[in-house]
Amino acid sequence: MGHLPFRDLGAGRERLRDQVAHALRAALISGELRPGRVYSAPGLAEDFGISATPVREAMLDLAREGLVEPVRNKGFRVTEVDERDLDQYTEIRALIEIPTVGRIARAAPRARLEELRPVAGEIVRAARAHDLIGYLEADRRFHLGLLALSGNERLVETVGDLRKRSRLYGLTGLDERGELLPSAEEHLELLDLMLAGDAEGARQCMARHLGKVRSLWARDGGGSPYG
Template sequence: GLVEPVRNKGFRVTEVNERDLDQYTEIRTLIEVPMIGRITRSAAREDLEALRPVAQEIVRAAREHDLIGYLEADRRFHLSLLALGGNDRLVETVGDLRKRSRLYGLTALDESDQLLPSAEEHIELLDLMVAGDAEAAEKCMTRHLSHVRSLWAEGAPDERRKPTRTGLTVRLGSA
């Protein structure tokens, strides 16, 4: 669902609009916030601590403006954290939602140094979970998801006024 074929041209990145982003964020919030509370209450502290290097990698990548490193570490952190809940289909669903929305406005956010505060929220979330504070961890996750959504909107002010983004066309054999 990330690309669509364009006859005699190749492929185009599918268009994402504000409504799509709002819906993806709403679904992620409905899934991830209660799971964070459940995982905080049930996961072994050493399993949570095992994710600390990945959380630190997210911060490092944001600080160094390494978007590929940021995206990969962020994906690994969130999906590995959710995997501690033991529901493979849930992890798969969140992974799909993340794929559909993560690239939106990311370059603009990086250029304006707005990725670093979002990156640091991963360490805050992990600290709360390791401390066993499920309620605070759920609040942190809610804030993180809404923060990320508001950053998307701020990072792409021109796109907010348009119903959809212009898709990119990639010719076969050129990627």
Template sequence: MPHLKSQAISVQTHLRDQVADALRAALIAGDLRPGVVYSAPTLAAELGVSATPVREAMLDLAREGLVEAVRNKGFRVTEMTERDLDEFTEIRTLIEVPTVGRVAATASAEQLEALRPLARQIVTAAGEHDVLKYLEADHRFHLELLSLAGNQHLVEVVAGLRKRSRLFGLGTLNETGRLVASAEEHVELLDLMAAGRSDEAEECMRRHLAHVRTLWADDGANTEGRGVRPAVQRVKPAG
């Protein structure tokens, strides 16, 4: 029956998304550790779901470069080296800094002001220690800002880099409140661009990316010896 089949697929897809969100949250918190292999049945037991949506969600995370499949064992959380982070930051700086300057000189006031609610959401989420909402708003802000340059391939390249690195270190930064300072730089950037101050906007973006990289490094030093906690929180059934 087509209707019942479609409904089943919808429910399964929703559960898969819930599981993926729970796994991302565990990655952010550092409960899923780089280099460690986790089996789908073990994670499923902690989440309170079957192994199938866990495997499907892990495949989604693998496509984002956050985990990798290990034959007959499960999935290994991708290890992010200092060199990886340096290279990601370098590429983003080469792309995003001049693009911000170009957008500041060419975008309309209406286009830039349309991004202000996202900039405020980033600050609010950081202040409320809601890392998942922070990530969502931050991701949308940066990519929508870059899209104003009119080059979709450029946006896709940056999106790929962000997926590989955006979870690193956010857990501790959120706990210590240091994420707020990074969040506020989005508002500063938008203010400079709206004022047509292209050179200063470029410098702000360069400083923002360097700031994020420094926070990553500091967090890497602070996570040594962190205690073991349950890997993931159980998924709540859909209301």
């Protein structure tokens, strides 16, 4: 299934379970784990080079999030997301994120916004290196870190859940078409607008970014890479 690194393996089984769950989410998003297919915990554990128990526990966590479903005596099937689901996820994200970035641009301390620049830089570097998993991880940290400046923890949780459920397939295709780097650079554009206090410009940039996400889903038949 590819290179999926872990850190701090001595921190206990609960920590390893979380690491496996995170790696599996990344594999779902990048398309390494395909919708409709069934994967066994022992098979995935072999890819990871660990025992099956933390993998099985991590898959149960993903099942509670609706990302996979148990298949008796076989493993877990990756759930499929239809066009209606994707439309609804995008609409909810737009309702939340577009006005929120406007409010943050007007109210957030510039120093707090500037702290996100290294993360935005990571997104761009990952895109240039065709590092899809690195891109996804940095993209998640940037968007959720930005929304955290609203001070609304439930808002951040909601968007994080929407990102997981949409799973955003098709990252490889976007990279192959040369569209990943322009997407990555939009994060720097958004940050610069917010640092300038341009709330309306930030809102428009976020709207354009989310609109591009949905258009790519439509083009690829239900899978997109970022957001």
